[in-house]
Amino acid sequence: MIPIKTAREIDMMRLAGRLAGQILDQIADFVRPGVTTGEVDQYAAQLFREAGCKSAFLGYKGFPGHICISVNEEIIHGIGGQRRVQYGDIVKLDVGIFREGWVGDNATTVAVGLVAPDVQRLLTATEDALYHAIPFAREGARLGDLCWEIENFARRHGYSVVREFVGHGVGRKLHEEPQVPNFGKRGSGPRLRAGMTLAIEPMVNMGGAGVQVLGDGWTAVTADRMPSAHFEHTVLVTRGEPEILTWRAKTPSKSLAKS
Numbered sequence: 065m066i067p068i069k070t071a072r073e074i075d076m077m078r079l080a081g082r083l084a085g086q087i088l089d090q091i092a093d094f095v096r097p098g099v100t101t102g103e104v105d106q107y108a109a110q111l112f113r114e115a116g117c118k119s120a121f122l123g124y125k126g127f128p129g130h131i132c133i134s135v136n137e138e139i140i141h142g143i144g145g146q147r148r149v150q151y152g153d154i155v156k157l158d159v160g161i162f163r164e165g166w167v168g169d170n171a172t173t174v175a176v177g178l179v180a181p182d183v184q185r186l187l188t189a190t191e192d193a194l195y196h197a198i199p200f201a202r203e204g205a206r207l208g209d210l211c212w213e214i215e216n217f218a219r220r221h222g223y224s225v226v227r228e229f230v231g232h233g234v235g236r237k238l239h240e241e242p243q244v245p246n247f248g249k250r251g252s253g254p255r256l257r258a259g260m261t262l263a264i265e266p267m268v269n270m271g272g273a274g275v276q277v278l279g280d281g282w283t284a285v286t287a288d289r290m291p292s293a294h295f296e297h298t299v300l301v302t303r304g305e306p307e308i309l310t311w312r313a314k315t316p317s318k319s320l321a322k323s
């Protein structure tokens with residue numbers, strides 16, 4: 065069963081989404097050369113406290129961080145620690161919060177200073193893949209169409225998508241039905257209905273699709289250690305244009321409806 069949110073519940077998710085976006089922007093501004101990922105995580109914890117919200121990740125299946133911080137070849141689920149961010153790195157920040165019982169989940173990839181042109185192209189294409197896919201989150205569309213669009217978009221740019229980790233429904237829980245893979249078959253999967261809320265999150269690798277999980281049991285890295293990028297929004301399916309619930313100041317102007 066894919067939950068359909070009521071108007072009141074959608075209002076709650078708008079507030080949670082907006083806050084998650086605001087905090088993600090603040091953390092992105094905090095990332096700079098010399099900072100450790102542990103310091104970034106502590107800064108996130110401080111922002112959560114100040115805003116009166118809670119991490120949706122801390123303690124989830126035992127995850128030890130407040131947010132996920134993944135550098136360069138790390139794809140997702142990186143844990144803040146001693147790693148020091150360097151000029152030219154790319155840093156993936158995944159921020160999920162509970163605000164009054166509702167989840168806002170979003171992610172971005174920060175370029176630290178000037179990054180190599182091929183890495184910048186990867187970032188741009190991954191973010192574009194997200195904004196390319198969002199318009200498919202409409203009432204009546206098949207979920208497989210949206211998923212297929214992400215993979216096809218990435219492939220057209222010469223990249224591969226991660227298959228082991230997927231987007232998801234989101235609401236009262238961090239992970240609800242359905243799974244939203246970054247690959248799919250057109251015309252397959254459930255039909256989307258207004259009131260569904262989906263975390264759409266392309267994870268795109270510059271090299272091969274292969275993934276390894278490091279010894280900490282969490283950090284997923286590319287098997288070939290080439291860079292990976294990740295962007296995510298929580299999106300409301302509507303009868304018209306989908307609504308980005310985690311819309312934020314840094315969301316590109318080319319994106320769709322603001323919440």
Ligand code: MG
Binds near residue numbers: 170231232265296
């Ligand atoms: Mg997510």
